[in-house]
Every structure is written in C-alpha cells, then in structure tokens.
Amino acid sequence: MxxxxxxxxxxxxxxxxxxxxxxxxxxxxxxxxxxxxxxxxxxxxxxxxxxxxxxxxxxxxxxxxxxxxxxxxxxxxxxxxxxxxxxxxxxxxxxxxxxxxxxxxxxxxxxxxxxxxxxxxxxxxxxxxxxxxxxxxxxxxxxxxxxxxxxxxxxxxxxxxxxxxxxxxxxxxxxxxxxxxxxxxxxxxxxxxxxxxxxxxxxxxxxxxxxxxxxxxxxxxxxxxxxxxxxxxxxxxxxxxxxxxxxxxxxxxxxxxxxSRTYAPVEEYMLDDADTVIVMSNSFTSIGKQAVNAMREEGHKVGLLKIRLFRPFPTDDIIKSLRGKRCVVVIDQNISVGKGGITCPEIAEALYHLEDRPKVILPVIAGLGGKSISLEEFKHAVRVANRLASLRAGPDGPLLLFREDEAVLVESLLKLASGGQ
Amino acid sequence: MSIIKYKTLKDVPKEEFLVPGTPLCAGCGALQVMRLFHKALGGDVVWVNAAGCVTLMATFPYTPLKSSWFYIAMPSAPAGAQGIRDALDILIKKGKLDPTENLKVVVVTGDGAASDIGLQATSGAIHRGLDFFYLCVDNEAYGNTGFQASSSSPMGSGTATTKPTHLYPAGNVLPKKDLFEIWRSHRPPYVATISPSHVIDMLRKVEKSLSFKGPKLFLALSPCPTGWGAETSESVKLAKLAVETGIWPLKEAVYGEVTHTYIPSKRKPVEDYLKVQRRFAHLFKPVKNESIIAEIQKQVDEYWSKVEH
Amino acid sequence: MERGHIFNPSYVLVTTPSLLFDMTVKPLEGMAEDSVLFVNSPKEVSIEQLKKIRVIYGDLTGLALKYVGKDILSAAMGAVACKLSGLISLQSTLGAVEEELAELGLETDIIEKNVQLAKECYLSTESVGLRGLNHKPLHKVVEVRYLGEKGIPDLLSVGNTALRKTGSWRVFKPIVDKNLCTACSICYIYCPEACISLDERGYPVINYDHCKGCLVCTTECPRNAIRVERETAWS
Structure with a gap:
C-alpha cells in the first residue's frame, strides 16, 4: 500500500x-x-x-x-x-x-x-x-x-x-x-x-x-x-x-x-523584507510559494503568509506578520456570493486598528472548484494591489483570477452546450 | 424465558424513575407511557431523544429523570443511540470501562421524528442490528409545535395544517403511515404496539423484549388532551377506546412473526372513539359526515378481518 | 418604546402565584415601588417581597370557569391588562378578543362567552395608568469568566424537577375518600406524573405540591372514591 x-x-x-x-x-x-x-x-x-x-x-x-x-x-x-x-x-x-x-x-x-x-x-x-x-x-x-x-x-x-x-x-x-x-x-x-x-x-x-x-x-x-x-x-x-x-x-x-517538526498557527514564507504579502491556506499554498520564488527572482519583494489555524483565528500572529506591509493580497479559494471571499474581511478586521496597517488589502477569488492558479495570475494580483497602493485607492470589489485560455475554453464549452448556436 | 412477572396491577414495579414537576401538559399520554415503560425497563438507562413534546421534559436546569438523558436533534436520535451504544461497547471491550457502568440505550421520540424526519436514521439503526430500545410516543401529530399533521395523523383528523374546510371536509385526507409494518419489514427481534390503558400488556412486552439483543421497538399510543381536544382526565379512557374499537391493535412481532396480544371480543364502533375528540368534531357537526366515519370503520373492519380468521 | 423584555414594567400580570418566585421566570424583576402587580388568585398571597409594590388580586380562573366553563385565561388576562393601562377602551378590548379568537377558528358561541368574560374582567378592574416610568433599574455590565468544565451545559442534578411546584397548575383538586377506596392501586398506576404514591397499606397518597389536576385518577377510579373540588389554596 x-x-x-x-x-x-x-x-x-x-x-x-x-x-x-x-x-x-x-x-x-x-x-x-x-x-x-x-x-x-x-x-x-x-x-x-x-x-x-x-x-x-x-x-x-x-x-x-x-x-x-x-x-x-x-x-x-x-x-x-x-x-x-x-x-x-x-x-x-x-x-x-x-x-x-x-x-x-x-x-x-x-x-x-x-x-x-x-x-x-x-x-x-x-x-x-x-x-x-x-x-x-x-x-x-x-x-x-x-x-x-x-x-x-x-x-x-x-x-x-x-x-x-x-x-x-x-x-x-x-x-x-x-x-x-x-x-x-x-x-x-x-x-x-x-x-x-x-x-x-x-x-x-x-x-x-x-x-x-x-x-x-x-x-x-x-x-x-x-x-x-x-x-x-x-x-x-x-x-x-x-x-x-x-x-x-x-x-x-x-x-x-x-x-522535530514545528507548527505555528500561521506560517511565514519570505516575509521578513516583503512589501507585498499573499495570504493563502491549504494545498494551493505550495503553488503560491512557487509564485513568490518566481517574483523574487524578478526582484519583487513578495512574501506569503499561510493560515494554518483558522479557528480559533490567530489574530495576533496575523498582526505580527502583516503590520507595516505595503500590500496584502488575500487569496480566497471560496466565495461568499454577493460579498466576496470569506477570509479577507477577517484579515482586514485584524489589521484595521493598527496605525501601520497595510495601504491595500486586496480581496482575490481564485481556484474555485479546483481551478488552477498560474504564475501570471499571482503576478497580476500583486500588480493590481501595488497599483492601488500607488494611487492611494481601495479595491472596488473582489478580483477574480481567470485566464484568457480559460475564457476561450468556457466559450467553446458553452457553445457545445447550447447546440452550437 | 419467563414472562409471567406481571400478572395483575399489583405487580407493577413501585420504583419511580420519573419525578413530578415536569413542564409537560396535564394528562399527557406520552409521559404516562414513559413512566410505566421505565418501571418495566428498570434502572441504568440512558434516554436518547429527538425533538418533540417530551424534549421539554428536561430543560436546563431541570430534569425529572433519575436516569441519563441525551437530547440529540430531530432527525437522528437512533444514530445518537448508535454512538452511545458503540462507545460503551468498545470502551468495555478495550478494558477502559467497568462493565457495571453499562446502560440500556433507549430512544424516545414522537411520531413526527419516528415516521417522518427520523425514519432514515431509524431504518439504518435497525438494519445494523443496533442493540437498543425505541419508544415512539405517538400522539398522531407534531404536538410540540402546535399540532400540525404528521404522516402518523389519521385520515379524518383535524390538525393545525389539515383544518377541515368545505373543500376538505375530512380534515386530513392522507392515511396514517404504518410504522409497525415499516419497522417489522426490517425483521428486528422485537416490535410491539402498546397503550397506556393496557398496562400489564405493556409491562409484559417490555419484559419479553429485554431478553433480545438488537432493536426492540415500541409504538405507543399517546393520547394528547391538548391536541386531540379532550379533557385531561380522559387520557386513559381514550387509549382504552382506541383499543376497544380496534383502531389501535395491540400486537407484537418477534423476528417479524406477528401475534395479536389482545383481540377485543366485540369491537366498539369507531364513532365512540371519534366523537369524544375535538380533532374529529367536524365529522359530527354541523352535520354528521357518515361517509368518512364509514370509511374509517371499514378500514378498521378490514384490518381485523385479516386477523380474526 | 419597549420590545421583548420589559425592564421597568408599570404593571405585571401573573397567571398563577407559584410563578411569582420561580427562579427562571422572575416576574417581579424591575418593578418600581409604585408599579402594580396583578395576580390571578382567589385569595391574597402573603409574601414579604410583595409588600413594597401594590398588588391586586382577581379570581380570573373562577370567572373563566363561570363564563367559558374552562380555565382558559387569555381573554381575561388581556382584558385586565387593557384596563390597568388606562389606555385602551372597552370597545377596543372586546373587539380585539373577538377578532383574535375568530382567527383561531373558534365557534361563535365560544367567542361570545370569551367576550363576556373579557367584559366582566375589564369592568371589575380599576385603571391604574402607566406608573414607574421614571424607574430605571440599576444594571451593571460585568465580565463573564471562563468556567472550563463547569461551563458545559450538562445537568448533573437529575430528578430535580420536584423543585418546581406544578401543583399550582391545578384548578380542580382530586381528594381520595378513604371510606370508599379499596387500595386497588389503579390511580397510582395511571397517574401520568407519579404524583400518587401508596402508603404501607396500599392506599393512595396524593402529592399536592405537584399534582397538576389532570383528574385521570378520578376518571379511572372504579369505585368513584376520588372526588373533585375547586382548588383554592396553592402550595
């Protein structure tokens, strides 16, 4: 076995x-x-x-x-x-x-x-x-x-x-x-x-x-x-x-x-000098870490925070990891229909009262129903967050990560489903 | 196996497992059944309950029971019993629990939980041969929520959701689900109907069931003065009438083999039972609805014609 | 505007005296010294705590039995509340009784009986108006401590409903006639509440602290040895 x-x-x-x-x-x-x-x-x-x-x-x-x-x-x-x-x-x-x-x-x-x-x-x-x-x-x-x-x-x-x-x-x-x-x-x-x-x-x-x-x-x-x-x-x-x-x-x-294995309520990945932090949980975190590596190679100071313990919510750990960062990109692999991601508001609430809270907390929806997340999608989310920070603007809703090749696929499948019309 | 422990009313065990002071309605048939049923079961019992009238028996910080009680949820009291039974068994087997700590696991639910929302869980527990008792206190409607129809409500009865109108003169048009037969189709060791009016019959059945390992299932007619629209003092009388009219047959099935434990020598007309309850009042006023009453009588007669020869 | 819990009631109506001191009900909580307590009881209840507030007694159960034939109190209590407030006219009160009971699908003659009951209750009650409006009960916000295992909703004191004296539910009282009783134990067996025990000679003893007065015992007694009286005391 x-x-x-x-x-x-x-x-x-x-x-x-x-x-x-x-x-x-x-x-x-x-x-x-x-x-x-x-x-x-x-x-x-x-x-x-x-x-x-x-x-x-x-x-x-x-x-x-x-x-x-x-x-x-x-x-x-x-x-x-x-x-x-x-x-x-x-x-x-x-x-x-x-x-x-x-x-x-x-x-x-x-x-x-x-x-x-x-x-x-x-x-x-x-x-x-x-x-x-x-x-x-x-x-x-x-x-x-x-x-x-x-x-x-x-x-x-x-x-x-x-x-x-x-x-x-x-x-x-x-x-x-x-x-x-x-x-x-x-x-x-x-x-x-x-x-x-x-x-x-x-x-x-x-x-x-x-x-x-x-x-x-x-x-x-x-x-x-x-x-x-x-x-x-x-x-x-x-x-x-x-x-x-x-x-x-x-x-x-x-x-x-x-x-000889260490577990904390959250896990920090390349966070120390990061100005932008991707927040994720569960198995897709591994590909998030790969994306961080790739962006680091391109000279971007990106890190990742993995939420391991979701209840009780590790507010203090999250504050410790995210305070003073420029941008936080919360990737929710879920959707509260009519609102957005479920974890993003919890992260935002944890950071709200800090004077050195991040300039932007970007809610991102990705990976629904097991949809893959490519490097470009991670990069896009990080770019959007940093642009908002430069403009001193906030997001006007969650950002859905969805690629052109996927849109083409969806279009062709919808065509099949509708009898080719 | 001896089942002659209970011969006369003098043999009813004196020990009480339910103390007074419950918030249940005066004259509650379900409470009466539980009290007598518990006497025959004896001590070391954990009751496992699904939402229903008797749930209110134990509301924090009060319980009338000297035995244990576990309120679960409406659909899954038998699954709750499974967890308790299995946990006791495995802990005893592993030597983590002294066998003297063992208990009889007894599900008690109303007819709504038994016939409707909890039927799947009951079927599962019986199928798995779970060693437990199931007491369904059948007051033929969702009593706790204000007497709405359940699938155990008899045809012709008025309930909060089957009010008789000019379009529906019978009130409830659907037949009473035959839970005895549904249970029996699983061929458990023991199934019985009981009535609070026929105490010795009840005690003997509980006594007999104690010798079986596996599911032991009891369907108890439980007169409900509040929902049925009768004086609180009439509870036992109504139960007796249900038996004597043949509406509530007293029977048991051992591994599926049915025996009637009491056959009324001359059945009273069903009208005697119907006319003393407000839930059937529309069958008599403003004009008597002969056809529906005749239909109810016919169903009873047909049932007994198969029993009596 | 109040909704739900009333913190400083002008008047409180209690359907049965035993509820006055129930730990889980606490109807007297928040009452000011000049507010009014109405108790449905045929006689006065002499309890120390009641001395500070004004108490009115009325035998609504008796009136309900007289008019409706049953101890159904809703129309009666409603009418008393309307009158006490001094805000609602007789006409509006009786109209509301009629309308609400019709919604329940009750027959015309039963509705009329309830209207008559409500009328007598209204007319026989004095109007006290809204009192104690400036009374502000002293409340203090406290911190709830974590109690660990003790903060789990498990009940270890089994068999403790005896603390609740349901005898006050009783409108009619069953009384065993020792001369007629044969100690057959039928009343003991059929009592749904275990309120009848047997003495050493097998004769029934009724626990009046808890007997709800369902009278199954009276109906089932083969000797008619259990008679019935209107309850006047409460335990």
Whole structure:
C-alpha cells in the first residue's frame, strides 16, 4: 500500500513512506489509537474510510468501525460516542459536511471533542469534485476548531495535534482538519511516519467530562430556554476556542520535541523584507510559494503568509506578520456570493486598528472548484494591489483570477452546450 | 424465558424513575407511557431523544429523570443511540470501562421524528442490528409545535395544517403511515404496539423484549388532551377506546412473526372513539359526515378481518 | 418604546402565584415601588417581597370557569391588562378578543362567552395608568469568566424537577375518600406524573405540591372514591 524509502544519513529509526493524504490521516487515526470510526462514503474521502475499515477488519486496529446511513447520522454517532468517552475519528467532504451541518453545532455545543477530517471539495450546484473551501468554511461558526493543511505530512501531524488540543480540558471542542481533495487526498508525498511510542507519549488518554455512565446519571443536550443562560454557554465555547490558541502553542512545542517538526498557527514564507504579502491556506499554498520564488527572482519583494489555524483565528500572529506591509493580497479559494471571499474581511478586521496597517488589502477569488492558479495570475494580483497602493485607492470589489485560455475554453464549452448556436 | 412477572396491577414495579414537576401538559399520554415503560425497563438507562413534546421534559436546569438523558436533534436520535451504544461497547471491550457502568440505550421520540424526519436514521439503526430500545410516543401529530399533521395523523383528523374546510371536509385526507409494518419489514427481534390503558400488556412486552439483543421497538399510543381536544382526565379512557374499537391493535412481532396480544371480543364502533375528540368534531357537526366515519370503520373492519380468521 | 423584555414594567400580570418566585421566570424583576402587580388568585398571597409594590388580586380562573366553563385565561388576562393601562377602551378590548379568537377558528358561541368574560374582567378592574416610568433599574455590565468544565451545559442534578411546584397548575383538586377506596392501586398506576404514591397499606397518597389536576385518577377510579373540588389554596 505504501512504498517505504530510505532517508539516507538519518540514523534515528525514522520511517519515510510515500503516502497519499488519505493514507496519512488514516495513519494518524491509527497512531492516535482511536476507539470509534463512524463513516459514510463520499468522493474524495472514500480512501480514508476504506483503509480504516480494512485495518479494523484485519485486527490491526483495536477500534470499532461502523458504516452509517448518512453524514447526518455519522456526525450524530460521532458526537454521542465522544460524549460517552470514546476517542472518535471520522471524515467527510463537501455535500456530506453540509448534509450533517446541524450536528456540527450540536457536537460543539455538547463540548464533545473529536477529530473530523474534511476532504475539501467545492459545493453543488453545479456539482463538482475538485476542491475549494466553501465546504469547510461553512463550518466556520460552528465551534469546531479548524486546522488547514498544505501537504501530506502536515495532514498527518495536524490530526495528532488536533486530538491533543481538542481533548484538553481547557478547550473541549471538536476539531476539523482540512485536506484538499485530490491535491492532497490522492497525492503521494514523502511522509515521516511517527513512532507509535512517541505518539503515545504525545497523546494522553482522552478523559471525557460527564460521560454517560450507569453510576453517574447526566442529562446532556437539554434545551436552554433562558436567554442569558444560552448567551453564557455560547460565550463559554468562544472562550474555550480562544484558549485553544495557547494550548496549541504548548502542544506544538511538545510535538517539536518529539517529532522535530514545528507548527505555528500561521506560517511565514519570505516575509521578513516583503512589501507585498499573499495570504493563502491549504494545498494551493505550495503553488503560491512557487509564485513568490518566481517574483523574487524578478526582484519583487513578495512574501506569503499561510493560515494554518483558522479557528480559533490567530489574530495576533496575523498582526505580527502583516503590520507595516505595503500590500496584502488575500487569496480566497471560496466565495461568499454577493460579498466576496470569506477570509479577507477577517484579515482586514485584524489589521484595521493598527496605525501601520497595510495601504491595500486586496480581496482575490481564485481556484474555485479546483481551478488552477498560474504564475501570471499571482503576478497580476500583486500588480493590481501595488497599483492601488500607488494611487492611494481601495479595491472596488473582489478580483477574480481567470485566464484568457480559460475564457476561450468556457466559450467553446458553452457553445457545445447550447447546440452550437 | 419467563414472562409471567406481571400478572395483575399489583405487580407493577413501585420504583419511580420519573419525578413530578415536569413542564409537560396535564394528562399527557406520552409521559404516562414513559413512566410505566421505565418501571418495566428498570434502572441504568440512558434516554436518547429527538425533538418533540417530551424534549421539554428536561430543560436546563431541570430534569425529572433519575436516569441519563441525551437530547440529540430531530432527525437522528437512533444514530445518537448508535454512538452511545458503540462507545460503551468498545470502551468495555478495550478494558477502559467497568462493565457495571453499562446502560440500556433507549430512544424516545414522537411520531413526527419516528415516521417522518427520523425514519432514515431509524431504518439504518435497525438494519445494523443496533442493540437498543425505541419508544415512539405517538400522539398522531407534531404536538410540540402546535399540532400540525404528521404522516402518523389519521385520515379524518383535524390538525393545525389539515383544518377541515368545505373543500376538505375530512380534515386530513392522507392515511396514517404504518410504522409497525415499516419497522417489522426490517425483521428486528422485537416490535410491539402498546397503550397506556393496557398496562400489564405493556409491562409484559417490555419484559419479553429485554431478553433480545438488537432493536426492540415500541409504538405507543399517546393520547394528547391538548391536541386531540379532550379533557385531561380522559387520557386513559381514550387509549382504552382506541383499543376497544380496534383502531389501535395491540400486537407484537418477534423476528417479524406477528401475534395479536389482545383481540377485543366485540369491537366498539369507531364513532365512540371519534366523537369524544375535538380533532374529529367536524365529522359530527354541523352535520354528521357518515361517509368518512364509514370509511374509517371499514378500514378498521378490514384490518381485523385479516386477523380474526 | 419597549420590545421583548420589559425592564421597568408599570404593571405585571401573573397567571398563577407559584410563578411569582420561580427562579427562571422572575416576574417581579424591575418593578418600581409604585408599579402594580396583578395576580390571578382567589385569595391574597402573603409574601414579604410583595409588600413594597401594590398588588391586586382577581379570581380570573373562577370567572373563566363561570363564563367559558374552562380555565382558559387569555381573554381575561388581556382584558385586565387593557384596563390597568388606562389606555385602551372597552370597545377596543372586546373587539380585539373577538377578532383574535375568530382567527383561531373558534365557534361563535365560544367567542361570545370569551367576550363576556373579557367584559366582566375589564369592568371589575380599576385603571391604574402607566406608573414607574421614571424607574430605571440599576444594571451593571460585568465580565463573564471562563468556567472550563463547569461551563458545559450538562445537568448533573437529575430528578430535580420536584423543585418546581406544578401543583399550582391545578384548578380542580382530586381528594381520595378513604371510606370508599379499596387500595386497588389503579390511580397510582395511571397517574401520568407519579404524583400518587401508596402508603404501607396500599392506599393512595396524593402529592399536592405537584399534582397538576389532570383528574385521570378520578376518571379511572372504579369505585368513584376520588372526588373533585375547586382548588383554592396553592402550595
């Protein structure tokens, strides 16, 4: 299933494997010794649950795998199992996430920690298979912590980190780890597979709060009909999520000690002397970094900021990285129809009160439904932002990155669809 | 297996698992069913609930139950039961949980959740052979939201969304969905109908079901004074009439094999049951609608003609 | 203009005395010393907190039983509120009762009974006008602390609805006649609320703190040993 390869010069027993994103998150669930995996298939998540079901059936994993009849039921069972004290892993995608949507708010409100991998896929209609982030960002306000991943190694590592943060009693919230469909889920990359003993050291046993037990009756999920009480509980969730920032930092330190890989809520790429910063998340960040390299070669001081932790929102990190920059180009691989990108206003709000805030924050829409983003498109966005800065003008709406060759293609396909007229 | 534990009303267990003070309506049939059902189930229970009237039984910071309770969401209480059952099983199997901490997992929903929005989740749970109880307290409409029609509302009944008008003199024109048969078609170990009026029948069925592993499903007629338009004091009487007219057959199915546990020796006319409820008042006033009443009687007669020979 | 929560009510109407001190309802909150409390009760409620404000009692339940035959209070309470305010005429009040009940699809004779009920309630109530308008309750904004595990909406105090005395819902009171009772336990079995227990000899004991007065016990008693009286006390 996975090809092992040597990593010459390393003598510390580190195992490098060529894994797909799906395999990597399945390994993470296995290494986390999860108890329970409720599942329901949807492209492009299927490989994850196929692998896990096989491991359970072969006895290689001491967990229970149950195939449910919908994502709504899947998320329900996942939440109640976590509230009963099981460590729960599950995965879904796109329409599946939306089908189970009300349960996201419920699980978070129950304060039931679990890890849900979302394999990003753009939303219908029109129905499609390739990724953008309208699915995962729809869950933005649910109370789930959100970790966004760029590569296969990060996908594996952040599942482990997500358990550690979610189950911490200062947090007690469920977590979504996002991996982009196809671009990560079906793409093999070299992965350092952690040792079980090290993962065991990193992840203490899950200690549920008020679990369902014969000896200690409890009523969970009861209606809260008194407005101040509702307000109180909801804000407790917010504070728990904010706590997750520090809990994540501590966990990341421990992770670095054990696994020699460093994770912060954001990742800076060539930022120190940059005057223009591209803000991105998830797998397309890799091509954003390539574009930064190319623009650097041409003498432009461009850098990139990757948002890794989206909930809780790392406001302080974003301020630290972006204050004093001339231009910020926020590439949203999603669209809030009638407004623009979802993350751009959040970035802008984080920077608004700074005296040295950027002159321009350019909202950009790109990569919807898995549309590629070429170097020229990145360059164009950077040029537009800098021109606006020179003119001391603001953008009059989001900038859609779309190429001439794509416009020609669209035109020809529309012609076919209309019977050649 | 002994099912003679309950012979007379003196055998009804005395332990109470539901304390008074609930916000449910006076004379609530669903509450009455739950109280008696719980007595037969015994302790160590977690109730798993979908949105409905009984949801309001436990509203923060109060619960009448001495056992555990988990309100889930309207469509997926059986999936909630699945998560709890599976988690208990795997934690016990892995040695992380003492087996004495185990509980019976009991779904309780109204007929709207059971017959409409939650039917998919129920079918899934039964199909997977989930070891759980399902108690549907059937008051034949969406009671909690103001008595709108559900697919469990009987033909001829008036509800907030099937008001009788000159264009629709019957009120609700659709038939009551046969949830017993839908459940039974999955061939679970145990399915039964129960009525709060026939307590020994109910207790014996619960007792019998306890010996089966897998889905154990109960459909309970739950008179609703508020929605049905009857005096609160008439709840049990109405349930009794439903049984004696043959409208609510008492039966069970073990792995799909149906047995009627009570066959009325001489069925009362359905009119006796209909005329004492405001939801059927349009069948009697201003003029008696003989044809609809006859249609309801015919359906009952046809049902029993297949049972009785 | 107020909407939703009224912070400084001129008058407060309470349908049943037990709600006066319910932790989750708090109807007296924000009342000024000269504002008026109307309580639907056949008799006075002597509670310390009520001494500062003016309290008016009225047996609306009794009137509803008289006119409508049921303890349905909406038209009666509405009429009392209209009159207390001093802003709404009898004609407008009765017109509103008629119109709203017609919207519910009630029959003409039932609407007429409610109109009569509303009329008597209106006429038998004194007008107090809008009071306490200058009263501004003292509010202070505080910071909410993070309570960790204690801030999770789980209920650990199971079986605590007994704290809610639903006995005040009762309009009619079931009373067991020990001379007729045979201790058959039928009332105990059919009580939906577990409000009837059995003493050591098997005779029923009714928990009046919580009995809502559904009277299933009265209907089901095979000996007619449970009689019914209009409730006057509240617990």
């Amino acid at each position: 996975s090809k092992e390869c040597d990593k010459s010069g390393e003598g510390d027993g580190m195992v490098l494997k060529m894994l797909t994103g799906s395999q990597a998150v399945a390994w993470a669930a296995r290494l986390a010794r999860v108890d329970y995996i409720p599942a329901y298939p949807i492209t492009p998540q299927t490989e994850i649950i196929e692998i896990l079901s096989e491991w359970v059936r072969k006895g290689e994993m001491d967990a229970m795998f149950v195939q449910m009849e919908s994502e709504h039921s899947l998320l329900t069972a996942a939440g109640t199992a976590a509230a009963t004290g099981a460590r729960v892993f599950t995965a879904t995608s796109s329409q599946g996430l939306l089908y189970g949507f009300e349960m996201l708010y419920n699980i978070a409100g129950w304060r039931a920690p679990l890890v849900l991998v979302n394999v990003a896929r753009a939303l219908a209609a029109p129905i499609t298979l390739e990724p953008d982030h309208n699915d995962v960002l729809a869950a933005r306000d649910s109370g789930f912590l959100q970790f966004h991943t760029e590569n296969v190694q990060e996908a594996l590592d952040l599942v482990l980190l997500a358990y550690r943060v979610a189950e911490d009693h200062r947090v007690l919230l469920p977590a979504i780890v996002n991996i982009d469909g196809f671009h990560l889920s079906y793409t093999r990359e070299s992965v350092d597979l952690p040792e079980q003993s090290a993962v065991d050291e990193f992840l203490p046993e899950y200690k549920p709060v008020n679990p369902i037990r014969a000896s200690a009756p409890v009523a969970k999920g009861t209606p809260v009909l008194i407005p101040p009480l509702y307000s109180f509980f909801k804000y407790q969730m917010h504070m728990a999520s904010r706590n997750a920032l520090n809990v994540f930092m501590d966990a990341a330190k421990e992770f670095e000690r054990l696994f």
